[in-house]
Amino acid sequence: MIKELRIDSSRPGLHEFTSQVAEIVSDGGLEEGLCTIFVRHTSASLTIQENADPSARRDLEAWLERLVPERDKLFTHTAEGPDDMPSHIKAALTSTSLSIPIVDGALALGTWQGIYLWEHRRGRRSRRIVIHLAG
Amino acid sequence: MIKELRIDSSRPGLHEFTSQVAEIVSDGGLEEGLCTIFVRHTSASLTIQENADPSARRDLEAWLERLVPERDKLFTHTAEGPDDMPSHIKAALTSTSLSIPIVDGALALGTWQGIYLWEHRRGRRSRRIVIHLAG
Amino acid sequence: MIKELRIDSSRPGLHEFTSQVAEIVSDGGLEEGLCTIFVRHTSASLTIQENADPSARRDLEAWLERLVPERDKLFTHTAEGPDDMPSHIKAALTSTSLSIPIVDGALALGTWQGIYLWEHRRGRRSRRIVIHLAG
Numbered sequence: 001m002i003k004e005l006r007i008d009s010s011r012p013g014l015h016e017f018t019s020q021v022a023e024i025v026s027d028g029g030l031e032e033g034l035c036t037i038f039v040r041h042t043s044a045s046l047t048i049q050e051n052a053d054p055s056a057r058r059d060l061e062a063w064l065e066r067l068v069p070e071r072d073k074l075f076t077h078t079a080e081g082p083d084d085m086p087s088h089i090k091a092a093l094t095s096t097s098l099s100i101p102i103v104d105g106a107l108a109l110g111t112w113q114g115i116y117l118w119e120h121r122r123g124r125r126s127r128r129i130v131i132h133l134a135g
Numbered sequence: 136m137i138k139e140l141r142i143d144s145s146r147p148g149l150h151e152f153t154s155q156v157a158e159i160v161s162d163g164g165l166e167e168g169l170c171t172i173f174v175r176h177t178s179a180s181l182t183i184q185e186n187a188d189p190s191a192r193r194d195l196e197a198w199l200e201r202l203v204p205e206r207d208k209l210f211t212h213t214a215e216g217p218d219d220m221p222s223h224i225k226a227a228l229t230s231t232s233l234s235i236p237i238v239d240g241a242l243a244l245g246t247w248q249g250i251y252l253w254e255h256r257r258g259r260r261s262r263r264i265v266i267h268l269a270g
Numbered sequence: 271m272i273k274e275l276r277i278d279s280s281r282p283g284l285h286e287f288t289s290q291v292a293e294i295v296s297d298g299g300l301e302e303g304l305c306t307i308f309v310r311h312t313s314a315s316l317t318i319q320e321n322a323d324p325s326a327r328r329d330l331e332a333w334l335e336r337l338v339p340e341r342d343k344l345f346t347h348t349a350e351g352p353d354d355m356p357s358h359i360k361a362a363l364t365s366t367s368l369s370i371p372i373v374d375g376a377l378a379l380g381t382w383q384g385i386y387l388w389e390h391r392r393g394r395r396s397r398r399i400v401i402h403l404a405g
Contacts, residue, residue, distance in 0.1 A: 182362050183366045191347040191354075194344065194358075194359075195358055198342070198344060198359050199359075229363070233367055234306045234369055234402075236272055236306065236308050236400045243272075243308065243310065247312055248310065270404070
C-alpha cells in the first residue's frame with residue numbers, strides 16, 4: 001500500500017511527523033510488516049531522533065550547521081542560493097529512506113524515537129513524502 | 136516475519152552481529168526476499184563495514200570520535216552525560232535501518248561485509264534490534 | 271524479484287545508474303511496490319542526489335574529500351593504500367542500502383532525484399549492486 005504525505009516546513013531543522021505515519025500504519029491494518037518512508041527531495045532528508053528533550057534536536061541542528069556552513073569557498077554551485085549546496089551535503093549525510101518494522105499493528109519504534117523531516121533550506125516549503133506498507 | 140534480537144554492548148564502538156542475522160534468515164526459509172534491520176535507539180546505530188582487518192574498524196571509530204567530540208561548547212543537552220549528545224549526532228550520521236536482499240536463501244552480503252551495531256555510549260548496555268523478513 | 275547489476279566506476283565520485291534501475295522496475299511489471307538497492311562493498315556506497323546541475327555533485331564530492339582526507343595521522347589501516355581507509359569512512363557516512371517506493375509502475379523519485387553509486391576508491395573497478403522488488 002502506498003500513501004503520500006505533505007509536510008510543511010516553515011524553517012530549517014527537524015519537523016516531527018511520527019503521528020501522521022502512525023495513523024497511516026493504523027489505517028493499513030497490518031499486524032506485522034514493514035513501513036518504508038521516502039522523501040522526494042535532495043535538499044531535505046529523514047532521520048529518527050530523540051523525541052523527548054528539544055535541546056537534543058537543537059544541538060543536532062546546530063552541530064550539522066557548523067559542520068556544513070554556507071558560503072564555503074569550495075562551493076561552485078551557488079546559483080540557487082547560499083543554503084542550496086549545504087542542503088545537498090546535509091541530505092547526503094543523513095537519510096533519504098527509512099524502514100521501520102510493524103509489530104502488533106504499530107510502528108516498532110523505541111520509546112524515545114520520533115520520525116523527523118529534516119528541512120535544510122530556508123523559506124516556507126512543502127515537502128512530499130511517500131510511505132510504503134507491506135506485510 | 137518479525138524477530139527481535141538483543142545485542143549486549145560492553146563498550147562504545149562496533150559490535151558485529153552478522154551471524155545472528157544470518158541464523159534468523161536461515162530459519163526463515165526464504166529463497167529470495169529482503170531482510171530489514173532496525174535499531175530501537177537514538178544513541179546507537181547500524182552500519183555495514185569491513186569484517187576482515189580489525190584496524191579498519193578501530194580507525195573508523197577513532198575518526199568519528201574525533202569528528203564528534205564530547206564537551207563541545209555548542210552542546211546545551213548535557214543533563215544525560217557528556218557522551219549523550221555526541222551519541223545522537225553519531226547515530227544521525229550513520230543508519231537506524233538497513234535492508235539486505237536475500238538470495239539463494241542467504242544474506243546477499245559481499246565477501247568483506249559484516250553487520251555491526253555501533254554503540255555510541257559508555258557503560259554496559261543491551262540494545263534492541265528488530266528484524267523483518269519478507270519475500 | 272532479485273536482479274544484480276554491475277556498475278563500472280572508472281574514477282572516484284558519483285556514477286548515476288537511475289536508468290538501469292528504472293528499466294528493472296519497468297520489466298518487473300509491479301504497479302505498486304518497493305525497490306531496494308544494496309551495494310555489496312564497503313569502499314563504495316549509494317546516494318540519491320540532484321541530477322540536474324553537475325556542479326552540485328562536484329561540490330558534494332569535493333566537500334566529502336576535504337572532510338575525510340587521505341594520509342590522516344590517525345589511520346593505522348594503511349596496508350591497502352592511502353585511499354582505502356577514507357573510503358570506509360565515506361561509505362559509513364552515506365548509504366549501503368536505499369529503498370524507493372514504486373508508484374504507477376515507476377520509481378517514485380522526485381523530479382531532481384537521481385540514484386548514484388559513490389565510488390570512494392581510485393582505479394577502474396566493477397561494483398556489484400543487488401536490486402530487490404516486491405509488491
